[in-house]
Structure formats: C-alpha cells, structure tokens
Amino acid sequence: MKIAEINRQDEMIYPGHNACPGCGAALAVRYLTKALGKNIVLVLTASCWSIISGMPPLTALKCPILHCPFPSAGSVGSGVRRGLNARGHHDTTVVVLAGDGGTFDIGLQALSGAAQRNEDYIFVCYDNEAYMNTGMQTSSATPFGARTNTAPYPLYKEGEKKDIMQIMAAHTVPYAATATVAFPADLEEKLKTAQKVKGFRFIHILAPCPPGWGTESSDTIEVSRLAVATGFFPLYEVRNGTNWKLTVPADIKSASLSQYLGLQRRFKEMDDRRLNELQHEINRDYQRLLDQVAKVTAETQQ
Amino acid sequence: MLQAPFKETAAYACGTTAISVNKTGEWRFLTPERQFRQSPCRQGCLLQGEVPSWLDAVKRGRWEEAWQIMSHNNPFPALTGYVCFNPCQENCNRDQLDQGIAIREVEKAIGEWRLKNYEPSKAIMKKKRRIAVIGSGPAGLSCAYYLTQAGYMVTVYERSAQLGGMLALGIPEYRLPHRILKRELEILSSEGVVFKTNTSLGSDLVLNDLYQEYDQVFLATGAWIPRMSGLPGEDSDHVYNALDFLSNYNTGVLQKLGSSVVVVGGGNAAIDSARTALRVNGVHHVTLLYRRSRLEMPADQSEVEAAEREGVELIFNVLPRSIETKGGRVKGVTVDHSRTDRYGLLVDSSTSFCRECDSVIMALGQLADYSLFGTLASKQTLFAGGDLISGPATVPEAIRAGRLAAMAIRSVYEDFEVCEQEILAGEVVSFEALNLAAKVNLELQQKEAEPQREAERCLGCGTCNSCGICYLFCPDVAVDQVDGKFEVNLDYCKGCGICVKECPAQAMVMKGGGR
Amino acid sequence: MAFQMISGSQAAATAVQRVGVDLVAAYPITPQTAIVEALADFSAKGELGGEFVSVESEYAALACCNGAAATGARVFTATASHGLAYMHEMIHWCSGARFPIVMVNVNRTIGAPWCLDPDQGDSLSQRDTGWLQLYCANAQEVFDMVIQAFIIAEELLLPCMVVFDGFYISHTYEAVDVADADQVRKLVGPPAFAPQVIPGQPGNLHGLSTGETHLKLVKDRHQTMLRLPVLFNKINKAFAKQFGRSYNILETQIPSGAKRAIVAAGATAETVRWALPVLADTGLIQLRVFRPFPAAEIRQVIEENELTELLVVDRNCSVGMGGIFAQELRSALYELPKPPQVRSLILAGGVDLTEQMLVDLLQTTGNEENFALRWGDEF
Structure with a gap:
C-alpha cells in the first residue's frame, strides 16, 4: 500500500477532523497511519492532535487512540506495548505520537527512558516548533529568531532549536529518521522501514502550522519543501546511533534561507544579524551531518 | 468494549x-x-485538440476514452498522426525539462487503435435530413463524419476515381500509407456515408439541382489550380506542377523525369515533390530552389530535414529567371540570387547561374476555383470550407473547417450554437508556472507500451491528468x-x-x- | 498455607506474586524499595509471571501501568511520599480512565525538609483523585488487602491504593500467614476486566470532553465507588471461606459500656489495639477504608454504642485545618442528632504513637483548654 495510491479505504483518517485548514500535523498523521496500516495503536499525548482527533463519541482515526497526559507519552507507550504483548498482540505496531512540546520539553524524560530501555515501539514527534495548541508559545523546538506569544516583538526566541535527533542518536536507538510533509514518499519509506525494525524507533516530522508560523494555509507543502531545500531541516536517518544516511539532500542553489523565512510571519522582524546567525547554525549542523554521513560512506568502502 | x-x-x-x-x-x-487552462500544445494545435486530456487517457491505458476525447475535435487521428506537422509538439513545455512529448506518435497510436478497434456506432437517431458534401478531401470527410454522428444522411461526391482528395492525391505514400485512408473511408461507409466517385460538379452535377435531393450542400472542393510562374519555358515538356506530379505518382501514372530534377518552391508541396521525385525510377539528383533563406521557408522543418537526409540538395536565396530548353526539352533553370529585405525581395541578377537538369517541378502553390459559386441560384444557402475558402492549408485545418461546417449545418435544424472548440481563458500555462517539485512523491508506473510511456511524460500544463x-x-x-x-x-x-x-x-x- | 516471618514489604510483594500480574513498573524510593527489590527477585527467579520494568521515575511507573492496563493487562506498582506526589497527574488520570491499577503506597513524610518517618500526608493528599484507599495495620493485613485490592479494582474498574506505614510496617518482620499462589488465584482469578485498547477496533479513548460529559463520568465513578461496602463484605465472605479470616470496612473493638473510642488508621490502630487493655472504658474504631469514606458505618457504630467522645489519631496534618481523619469524621457526624465530641491528636511528621500518649490524653477532661486538639510533641 503506497500512500500516494488513491484508495479511500486505506486512509486511516476520516474527513471532518478538527485540524485548522492546511494543517501539517493532520497531513503527517494521515501519512504515517496510512503507511503503517490498520494494525496499529496510537498513544496520543497532549498536543494539537488531542483536539484534531475529535471529541468522543467521535473519532478521527480508524485505529485505537489512547490519550494520555502531557509528559507521559514515552512511558504509556511502554505500557501499551508490554500490555499488548501480554495479551498476545505481538504483531500490532504501537505508535506514540507527541508534538514538539511532548517530545523536546515535558516529554523528554519519558522519551529518554523509553529509548534507553529500547522499548519496542515507534515514537513519532510531529514538530510544529512551538506550543501551538495553546496558541504559539515558545518551546525548545522553536527556531532561533522566531517570534512567539511568549517572545513577542521586540523579543524573539533566543537560543538554538534543540537537536533532538542527535539526542536520540546518542541513545543509540536502532532507528531514527527525520521526515516532513512535502516528501510523503520519503516519509512513508522511513515509517515502513521503522515498522520492520525491532526496538525503539524515533521519527521526527516537521509539520508546518499555518496559524502559528504565519504562513498561508496553501503554503504548507511549499514551506516544508523549502525547509529541506535550505538545509534547515535535512531529511536523513540514523541506525544504531552511528549509521547516518541522507535521504533527500538539501538544494541550497534553488532555495535561500530568506526565501524560507519570508513565507512565515513569525520571522518578519528577523534582521540580517540574526539571519546570519541562523544561517551559520544551519550550515554548521548540515556540515556535521554531511561529515557523519561521509564517515559512514568511507567506512563501508574500506 | x-x-x-x-x-x-x-x-x-x-x-x-x-x-x-x-x-x-x-x-x-x-x-x-x-x-x-490553456496548454501550449493545445494552443499550438490547429484543431484546438484536448491534447493533455487524451494523453492522460492513454497513460492510463484507456484507449476508448482517448479516442472519445480526440474525436471531439479530430475524427481522423490516424491521418493527422501521419501528416500533421505537429505544432503542438513544438510548443511542449517538457522541452524545457528534458525533451518534448512526441505527441503525434501518441496521436497516431490512438488513430491506429481506432482503425483496429472500430465498431459501428450504436443506433443513432436518424434525422431524415440529407446533406450533400462536394469533395472528399479532409474537409468533406470531416463534415461527413460529424453530420453522420448527429444523425444526418450524407452523400459525398468526388470528381476523381479516388476518394480522399489531397489525402489521396497530394500526399505521398511515404508520408501517409494508403491503408490508413482506405480504412478511414471504410469506417465512414460503415457509419452510413454514401460515396459517389467520378462525379464532377459542373459537368456531371448541377449545383442547383442538388437542392432537389438534398437539404443542404457543403462545398469543399479544395484548391487545385496551380499558380503559374510565368517564366519563359514553363510550358515545355518535363515541366510539371507539383500537384499533377504528386497525384500522378500516387495513382501510378508513369512519369519520366530523367536523372536530374529541379524543384522550385519552398512550401510543403515542394518538399513532398522533391522527396517523391527521389523515389522515381532513374532520378539520381534532386535540387530544390527557394528564393528566400532557410529560416523563411514555409515548409515544415522536420520535413525539410528529412529531405536533406534523403539527399535533396537545397539551394536558398535563388530566384528562377528562366527555364532553359533545347528542342522542347528542359536543359536547366537559370537563377538570380535573391534575399529578403524590409521592402520585399531584392534580386541581384549580376551573379546568376544555370542549374542543369532533365525536368522541373514547379511548386508555387495552388488557387481555388470560385467559379462554382456563380452557378448558385439566389437566396439559396450554401456551405463551403476547407482549402476552397482558406486557400492551400494543412490537413488539420481542413478537418477543422469540415467540423465547423457540420455545426453550421446542424444549427439550421437544431438548437445549436456554432462555436470553436472551447478556447481556454487566461494565459497559456508556462513551464515556470508548473509545480514539478511535488512530483517527487509520485512513483512512475511501468507502462508496457511505448505510447503509454510517452503519454506518462506529459506534464499536464493546465489540464488535470x-x-x-x-x-x-x-x-x-x-x-x-x-x-x-x-x-x-x-x-x-x-x-x-x-x-x-x-x-x-x-x-x-x-x-x-x-x- | 504457612506462616513466614516477613516484613510488610515482603508481604506486599509476595501478595502481588501470588495474585499474578502482567506487568510491574516501578521506581525505587525509601521506604518502598524493599517491595521493588522483592518483585525484582521474583522476576529474576522467573516467578513473577509478568514483566518487571525499571522505569526512570514514579511518574513513568504509573504511566507505564496506565498504558498496560488500557490493553487489559493486570498491573502493579508501589511508591511512597515524593514518588506518590510526583505521580499526582497520572493518579488522577488512571481513575478518570477507569484503569483497575493496584498500587501500594508506603507512608512517608513529604519534604521539605527531608524526612523518612511515616506521615500519612502523602496518601491523604491523593484523597480527591478517585482512587480507593485501604489502610493496613500490620503485615498480614498488607498481604490480604493487596490480594483483595485486585478483586475490588477490577470489579469496580477503579484504581486501588493499599497504604501502610513506612518502617513500622514495611520494615518490621511479623509472622504472616502466606497463602500459596494456587489458593490466591482460585479466589482472584485471571484479569476479567475488558481491555479498552483492542487492536483493529477504532476507539478514541479519553479524548476531549465537555464539562457536562465529564460530570456524568465523575458521577458514575462516585456512585461506583460507593458500592464498595457491599462488595467488601462479599469478598470477605469468600476470603473467609478460603483462608479462615476476614475483614470489615470498619474494625471495631468496643468494650461493653464504653462511651468513648479511639479512631485510627494504619499502624497506629495496631498500637491502640495493644493499648486497649490499659485504657479504661475505651474502644477502637479502625478505619480500614478511607475512600470511599465509611460515613454511614461510623454513624451506625456511634449510635449503636451511644458513643459520646471520639479521639482521632492523625499521623498527618492539613495545615490550616488540622488532622485529616478528624475533619472527615466531623463532616460524617454532622448528620447525627447528638454527635459525639471529636478530639484530635496530630502526629504529623510520622511521630510514633505511644501508650503513654493515649493514657495522658484520656485523662484530660472536656473543660481543659487542650481537650480538642493535641500535638504529638506535647507529651
């Protein structure tokens, strides 16, 4: 089942859900559930998806959704996995879904614990780079220079976006990957790869948020594409914390950082100094990634 | 739970x-x-064909659907698939990505599919209206097709023994295999079109008399009168006009051209003549003389290139001054150098030379015969189209004229508005306007046959594919x-x-x- | 069936092993560690039956139990003091989600400053979370209540906390009649509650609700919890048949003619029981169940015995209001036409209750200034 394939029956998400128009998070979950198939259980922590999934007696997904408190996602996932095992559901894929807050900030301890225990489930972080459900407050996933409602003009987010992938790699989890909504084929590939791996798997999905980022709702895909092209959000995977592979290279010639930021009102007040600082950060991190990939390539050739 | x-x-x-x-x-x-929105191919198409739509149908292997879309504008894709100069292809946006789509090849494939898979139309409500079509060229056949599909009873008159007009007589076999036309005519007959050959308007038929038997008459007799050059020696033996030469060749009349042939002219008929002459027994060398430069040549560029590949020698910027003869036999053509400037053609007679040859084919264009109109009684309605009205034009243009004529005739009896195929509003979709980045997510399906693979490459340009x-x-x-x-x-x-x-x-x- | 000299902690862990659970998730904290270690021991020997997971916090422990319970698994965890406080959000959640989780809390004072003594404030500050709370007075009760907690929780679909005092019970060795697994499982049976998460079946579990629907759910939980007294008696009939001993929601020991009683929960009740012979005309009311609060049962005891004075031992204090058991009791007595006087002894910080304290207290008469409220440091 390819997610680009047109088949209503295989869509796991019902139309009529509560996401805002152009929601990247809705797309991300649409893709991931379709890629993973029907035999999944979704553990859902506090995030926009707590709302998108609907108010019982309604539901937006064709699979069990277990809501849980904000910091608990990583641990509830462990329990669900082990509980299902105890009841003989070894084939069921457990997916823990959290936003950037539930992953980078309040959920980090549980995430780290589960990753370290190598719990057998897929942790998916859909990252819209701030607390969007509560109305755009700074999280540690908010990029440097962005304006938020807890860093209103003339303030801006100080400090860099936390590099969650390096943190997960440092846990030497069997599989970790980044993905974004403009590249559903790549996203699908990674989720299907993840589904076959045993142990802890981490997928970091950049999910643009039109109201929070101040983009046009129609620009969700475009802005996601530019995030990749500019090297701001590289698409790659890492196995066992050491085996790095770039899946969609940046295309710096075709896209500039100011073009990417220009689509987003949260960067409206970005001056050149800050732009350069952010560019420097991106270049440094992208180069580090390239080095990590090159090291792997060199080792395999030996 | x-x-x-x-x-x-x-x-x-x-x-x-x-x-x-x-x-x-x-x-x-x-x-x-x-x-x-308007795609460049569609804009280029002389029939305003819905090119991206039928490419899409082919891509998905839906040949019947492709034919249905095609037949909105073009009932003879097999014919045009061979003879059209495909301006659609020249406009193709995909050229800017890698290589344009070979649209005509797909069109041809749809045509061949149609010829092979034709089944007589389901009972069409006959309207008891009888229509006479004079001339069985592409305009007449197209008109006959559309009227028959609308339930009219159509009789096509043809003055020669061969049906097809220019398709049969003017276009050489190497460009249009005879079997194609033959099959198209069979299909039209099966659809109920009645053909009468060897019936010439004026001598065998009187225009006014036709109204006794028919409700309406569509005149599509084409343009067959060769334009004369007035050069000295033009009336000698072994000086042919292109249409006569081509139709004789197509009907198997033996023509002795000698070993060396000069063709005068720069249109498609000139190229057809030159390439056909190469195929005549005994001819070793064919030279084409054209008064302007290569860029100004009206003939289709791919045909010119094909002629060159086959060995036709092209001489540009030369204007014939006279045809040299000796004892009534052609010896050569004397030419002056000529070039275009902003006031017209500048001729320099100081550097003239003679090109020796055994025969000359004059391809200077044709004129229509309007004398028939004079025989029409006043107040009588007459429909006319094709080369007869437009002057020498292309097969697709004639097909379009026949289609428009059919609509005009229907509008007499039906609540029906004559319109061109919907011309799409707004600017033509440019290559830059396309959003190709999204396509990385689509997996190309492996298509079995070549036309499908080719159709798959279509970018759609303004059309949902x-x-x-x-x-x-x-x-x-x-x-x-x-x-x-x-x-x-x-x-x-x-x-x-x-x-x-x-x-x-x-x-x-x-x-x-x-x- | 055999008596073993074991600690309260071992009694708890052994009871869990005897019942048989699918998952134990736990995080160590004094004085609960002995339970975790004992369960880990069972796991190491392959005797636990289910999985033992060492998680990274108490919060994670209960969250992990929460996830497993959602799938229909029988789970257990244990904690104390700060650990329980750290779980607070999950404690609420488990109850709202109707997960029949059993948890042991070993009472310990919550800082600051750090303190290891058995203040009951940790479990009592979880009073309003929708959990059942059972207080044990000795190791035998620990063993028996842990077993019964599983039956209660799974029957009512509400989580159940078994509480006992740190060190006095958790680390004290007593002779405990330890039933073997077969007998226990005969009574408890395999997990019989329906799973909420079922692969292949769509279900939006515990998603957003309106206040109105939340109210309905709270009402349901409240009414369900009030079914405990009937259920408890039923369970103990079966328990008595199986093991020859049984329990009541209120354990009363009132000599005939006595018009006053001491009310206590946990280890203090055991101290009072031992002191009764030296306390003239005084009875004991042991609060075994704190949630649901046995108000009607207490009123009945008071009316039947025409009690005029209650002395409540509170090893806790709600700062600004006083002893928590005393408060709860006062509100339960409000409906009586002639309620008894309620006196409060506060031993917050987990201060030990001595026989001498009780003797002193009972000598104080109603005219004295310090009749109604006494603090443990005044003796």
Whole structure:
C-alpha cells in the first residue's frame, strides 16, 4: 500500500477532523497511519492532535487512540506495548505520537527512558516548533529568531532549536529518521522501514502550522519543501546511533534561507544579524551531518 | 468494549463514531475548483485538440476514452498522426525539462487503435435530413463524419476515381500509407456515408439541382489550380506542377523525369515533390530552389530535414529567371540570387547561374476555383470550407473547417450554437508556472507500451491528468476520485488551497465564497 | 498455607506474586524499595509471571501501568511520599480512565525538609483523585488487602491504593500467614476486566470532553465507588471461606459500656489495639477504608454504642485545618442528632504513637483548654 495510491479505504483518517485548514500535523498523521496500516495503536499525548482527533463519541482515526497526559507519552507507550504483548498482540505496531512540546520539553524524560530501555515501539514527534495548541508559545523546538506569544516583538526566541535527533542518536536507538510533509514518499519509506525494525524507533516530522508560523494555509507543502531545500531541516536517518544516511539532500542553489523565512510571519522582524546567525547554525549542523554521513560512506568502502 | 457500570458512560470516554459527521466544509471561505487552462500544445494545435486530456487517457491505458476525447475535435487521428506537422509538439513545455512529448506518435497510436478497434456506432437517431458534401478531401470527410454522428444522411461526391482528395492525391505514400485512408473511408461507409466517385460538379452535377435531393450542400472542393510562374519555358515538356506530379505518382501514372530534377518552391508541396521525385525510377539528383533563406521557408522543418537526409540538395536565396530548353526539352533553370529585405525581395541578377537538369517541378502553390459559386441560384444557402475558402492549408485545418461546417449545418435544424472548440481563458500555462517539485512523491508506473510511456511524460500544463497530487496533499482527505476524475469534496474541504498551490499542472484555482 | 516471618514489604510483594500480574513498573524510593527489590527477585527467579520494568521515575511507573492496563493487562506498582506526589497527574488520570491499577503506597513524610518517618500526608493528599484507599495495620493485613485490592479494582474498574506505614510496617518482620499462589488465584482469578485498547477496533479513548460529559463520568465513578461496602463484605465472605479470616470496612473493638473510642488508621490502630487493655472504658474504631469514606458505618457504630467522645489519631496534618481523619469524621457526624465530641491528636511528621500518649490524653477532661486538639510533641 503506497500512500500516494488513491484508495479511500486505506486512509486511516476520516474527513471532518478538527485540524485548522492546511494543517501539517493532520497531513503527517494521515501519512504515517496510512503507511503503517490498520494494525496499529496510537498513544496520543497532549498536543494539537488531542483536539484534531475529535471529541468522543467521535473519532478521527480508524485505529485505537489512547490519550494520555502531557509528559507521559514515552512511558504509556511502554505500557501499551508490554500490555499488548501480554495479551498476545505481538504483531500490532504501537505508535506514540507527541508534538514538539511532548517530545523536546515535558516529554523528554519519558522519551529518554523509553529509548534507553529500547522499548519496542515507534515514537513519532510531529514538530510544529512551538506550543501551538495553546496558541504559539515558545518551546525548545522553536527556531532561533522566531517570534512567539511568549517572545513577542521586540523579543524573539533566543537560543538554538534543540537537536533532538542527535539526542536520540546518542541513545543509540536502532532507528531514527527525520521526515516532513512535502516528501510523503520519503516519509512513508522511513515509517515502513521503522515498522520492520525491532526496538525503539524515533521519527521526527516537521509539520508546518499555518496559524502559528504565519504562513498561508496553501503554503504548507511549499514551506516544508523549502525547509529541506535550505538545509534547515535535512531529511536523513540514523541506525544504531552511528549509521547516518541522507535521504533527500538539501538544494541550497534553488532555495535561500530568506526565501524560507519570508513565507512565515513569525520571522518578519528577523534582521540580517540574526539571519546570519541562523544561517551559520544551519550550515554548521548540515556540515556535521554531511561529515557523519561521509564517515559512514568511507567506512563501508574500506 | 467497556464493562458495566462504566458501559453506560463509555461513549463519553471512548469515541467510535467517525468524525465525518462534522461537515468541516462549513469552515471554508475560499473554494478550490478544477479549472482547465490553456496548454501550449493545445494552443499550438490547429484543431484546438484536448491534447493533455487524451494523453492522460492513454497513460492510463484507456484507449476508448482517448479516442472519445480526440474525436471531439479530430475524427481522423490516424491521418493527422501521419501528416500533421505537429505544432503542438513544438510548443511542449517538457522541452524545457528534458525533451518534448512526441505527441503525434501518441496521436497516431490512438488513430491506429481506432482503425483496429472500430465498431459501428450504436443506433443513432436518424434525422431524415440529407446533406450533400462536394469533395472528399479532409474537409468533406470531416463534415461527413460529424453530420453522420448527429444523425444526418450524407452523400459525398468526388470528381476523381479516388476518394480522399489531397489525402489521396497530394500526399505521398511515404508520408501517409494508403491503408490508413482506405480504412478511414471504410469506417465512414460503415457509419452510413454514401460515396459517389467520378462525379464532377459542373459537368456531371448541377449545383442547383442538388437542392432537389438534398437539404443542404457543403462545398469543399479544395484548391487545385496551380499558380503559374510565368517564366519563359514553363510550358515545355518535363515541366510539371507539383500537384499533377504528386497525384500522378500516387495513382501510378508513369512519369519520366530523367536523372536530374529541379524543384522550385519552398512550401510543403515542394518538399513532398522533391522527396517523391527521389523515389522515381532513374532520378539520381534532386535540387530544390527557394528564393528566400532557410529560416523563411514555409515548409515544415522536420520535413525539410528529412529531405536533406534523403539527399535533396537545397539551394536558398535563388530566384528562377528562366527555364532553359533545347528542342522542347528542359536543359536547366537559370537563377538570380535573391534575399529578403524590409521592402520585399531584392534580386541581384549580376551573379546568376544555370542549374542543369532533365525536368522541373514547379511548386508555387495552388488557387481555388470560385467559379462554382456563380452557378448558385439566389437566396439559396450554401456551405463551403476547407482549402476552397482558406486557400492551400494543412490537413488539420481542413478537418477543422469540415467540423465547423457540420455545426453550421446542424444549427439550421437544431438548437445549436456554432462555436470553436472551447478556447481556454487566461494565459497559456508556462513551464515556470508548473509545480514539478511535488512530483517527487509520485512513483512512475511501468507502462508496457511505448505510447503509454510517452503519454506518462506529459506534464499536464493546465489540464488535470489525474496525477493525484491534490489527493496526496489534502490534509482533510477531501479529494475524491469519481470515475477516474478528481473532485473536491465540499462537505469536508476547509479551503486551505494546498491542492491549488501544489497542482503540478496548475489546473486548479481558488474561487471566492465558501459553503 | 504457612506462616513466614516477613516484613510488610515482603508481604506486599509476595501478595502481588501470588495474585499474578502482567506487568510491574516501578521506581525505587525509601521506604518502598524493599517491595521493588522483592518483585525484582521474583522476576529474576522467573516467578513473577509478568514483566518487571525499571522505569526512570514514579511518574513513568504509573504511566507505564496506565498504558498496560488500557490493553487489559493486570498491573502493579508501589511508591511512597515524593514518588506518590510526583505521580499526582497520572493518579488522577488512571481513575478518570477507569484503569483497575493496584498500587501500594508506603507512608512517608513529604519534604521539605527531608524526612523518612511515616506521615500519612502523602496518601491523604491523593484523597480527591478517585482512587480507593485501604489502610493496613500490620503485615498480614498488607498481604490480604493487596490480594483483595485486585478483586475490588477490577470489579469496580477503579484504581486501588493499599497504604501502610513506612518502617513500622514495611520494615518490621511479623509472622504472616502466606497463602500459596494456587489458593490466591482460585479466589482472584485471571484479569476479567475488558481491555479498552483492542487492536483493529477504532476507539478514541479519553479524548476531549465537555464539562457536562465529564460530570456524568465523575458521577458514575462516585456512585461506583460507593458500592464498595457491599462488595467488601462479599469478598470477605469468600476470603473467609478460603483462608479462615476476614475483614470489615470498619474494625471495631468496643468494650461493653464504653462511651468513648479511639479512631485510627494504619499502624497506629495496631498500637491502640495493644493499648486497649490499659485504657479504661475505651474502644477502637479502625478505619480500614478511607475512600470511599465509611460515613454511614461510623454513624451506625456511634449510635449503636451511644458513643459520646471520639479521639482521632492523625499521623498527618492539613495545615490550616488540622488532622485529616478528624475533619472527615466531623463532616460524617454532622448528620447525627447528638454527635459525639471529636478530639484530635496530630502526629504529623510520622511521630510514633505511644501508650503513654493515649493514657495522658484520656485523662484530660472536656473543660481543659487542650481537650480538642493535641500535638504529638506535647507529651
């Protein structure tokens, strides 16, 4: 089942859900559930998806959704996995879904614990780079220079976006990957790869948020594409914390950082100094990634 | 799933009803719509053919559907697939990516499919109106086709023994195999068109008399009178005009050209003549003389290139001054150098030379015979079209004229507006306007046959070609595929506009107004 | 069936092993560690039956139990003091989600400053979370209540906390009649509650609700919890048949003619029981169940015995209001036409209750200033 394939029956998400128009998070979950198939259980922590999934007696997904408190996602996932095992559901894929807050900030301890225990489930972080459900407050996933409602003009987010992938790699989890909504084929590939791996798997999905980022709702895909092209959000995977592979290279010639930021009102007040600082950060991190990939390539050739 | 006592309240804690009871389309204040825009191929097409649409049908292996779309504008894709100079292809946006689509090859494949898979139309309500079509060239045949499909009874008159007009007589076999025309004519006969050959208007038929038997008459007799050069020696033996030469060749009349032939002219008939002359027994060398430069040559460039490849010598910027003869036999053609400047053709007679040859083919164009109109009684309606009206033009243009004539005739009896095939509003979709980035997510299906593979390469340019990007990128699963076509489900569409923005073919727009 | 000299902690862990659970998730904290270690020991020997997971916090422990319980698994965890406080959000959640989780809390004072003594404030500050709370007075009760907690929780679909005092019970060795697994499982049976998460079945579990629907759910939980007294008696009939001993929601020991009683929960009740012979005309009311609060049962005891004075031992204090058991008791007595006087002894910080304290207290008469409220440091 390819997610680009047109088949209503295989869509796991019902139309009529509560996401805002152009929601990247809705797309991300649409893709991931379709890629993973029907035999999944979704553990859902506090995030926009707590709302998108609907108010019982309604539901937006064709699979069990277990809501849980904000910091608990990583641990509830462990329990669900082990509980299902105890009841003989070894084939069921457990997916823990959290936003950037539930992953980078309040959920980090549980995430780290589960990753370290190598719990057998897929942790998916859909990252819209701030607390969007509560109305755009700074999280540690908010990029440097962005304006938020807890860093209103003339303030801006100080400090860099936390590099969650390096943190997960440092846990030497069997599989970790980044993905974004403009590249559903790549996203699908990674989720299907993840589904076959045993142990802890981490997928970091950049999910643009039109109201929070101040983009046009129609620009969700475009802005996601530019995030990749500019090297701001590289698409790659890492196995066992050491085996790095770039899946969609940046295309710096075709896209500039100011073009990417220009689509987003949260960067409206970005001056050149800050732009350069952010560019420097991106270049440094992208180069580090390239080095990590090159090291792997060199080792395999030996 | 939940036990008592929790059962009664379980529904509040565990939702199992699909959220689709929420009609989130109510949130919408802008609405995406599919809107076809003009593609460069379609703009280039002399028939305004819906090129991207039938390419799409072929891509999906739906040949019947492709033929149906094709036949809106062109009932003879096999013919045009061979003889059209495909201006569509020259405009193709894909050229800027890698290489343009070989549109004519796909068109030809649709035509061949039609010829092979033709089945007589299901009973069409006959209208008891009888129509006479004079001339069995592409205009006449096209008119006959469309009228027959609309239930009219059509009789086609042809003055020669051969049906097809220019298709039969003017176009050499190497460009249009005889079997194609033969099969098209068979199909028309099966559809109920009556053909009468060896019947010439004026001598065998009197125009006014036709109205006794027919309700309307469509005159499509073409342009067959060769334009004369007035050069000295033009009336000698072994000086031919191109049409006579081609039709004789096509009907198997033996023509002795000698070993060396000069063709004068720069149109398609000149190229056809030169390439045909090469195929005549005994001819070793063919030279084509044209008064202007290569760039100014009206003939189709691919045909010119084919002629060159076959060994035709092209001499540009030369204007014949006289045809040299000796004892009534052609010896050569004397030419002056000539070139175009802003006032017209400048001729320099100081550097003239003589090109020796055994025969000359004059391809200076044809004129229509308007004398027939004079025989028409006053107040009588007459429909006319094709080369007869436009002057020498191309096969697709004649087919279009026949189609328009059929519509005009129908409008006499039916509540029917004569219109060109819908010409799409707005600018032609440029290569830059396309959104090809989204396509990385689509997996190319491996198609078995070449035409399908080729059709798959079509970028769509303003036409929905069912690529599915709108479906893929819809956060609300609000794009449905109904009978192969994509439609926005307005019950759930929140109007985000991603489908419009991401449509690779740019075949969607946002319209104001919500639910 | 055999008596073993074991600690309260071992009694708890052994009971869990005897019942048989699918998952134990736990995080160590004094004085609960002995339970975790004992369960880990069972796991190491392959005797636990289910999985033992060492998680990274108490919060994670209960969250992990929460996830497993959602799938229909029988789970257990144990904690104390700060650990329980750290779980607070999950404690609420488990109850709202109707997960029949059994948890042991070993009472310990919550800082600051750090303190290891058995203040009951940790479990009592979880009073309003929708958990059942059972207080044990000795190791035998620990063993028996842990077993019964599983039956209660799974029957009512509410989580159940078994509480006992740190060190006095958790680390004290007593002779405990330890039933073997077969007998226990005969009574408890395999997990019989329906799973909420079932692969292949869509279900939006515990998603957003309105206040109105939340109210309905709270009402349901409240009414369900009030079914405990009937259930408890039923369970103990079966328990008595199986093991020859049984329990009541209120354990009363009132000599005939006595018009006053001491009310206590946990280890203090055991101290009072031992002191009764030296306390003239005084009875004991042991609060075994704190949630649901046995108000009607207490009123009945008072009316039947025409009690005029209650002395409540509170090893806790709600700062600004006083002893928590005393408060709860006062509100339960409000409906009586002639309620007894309620006196409060506060031993917050986990201060030990001595026989001498009780003797002193009972000598104080109603005219004295410090009749109604006494603090443990005044003796």
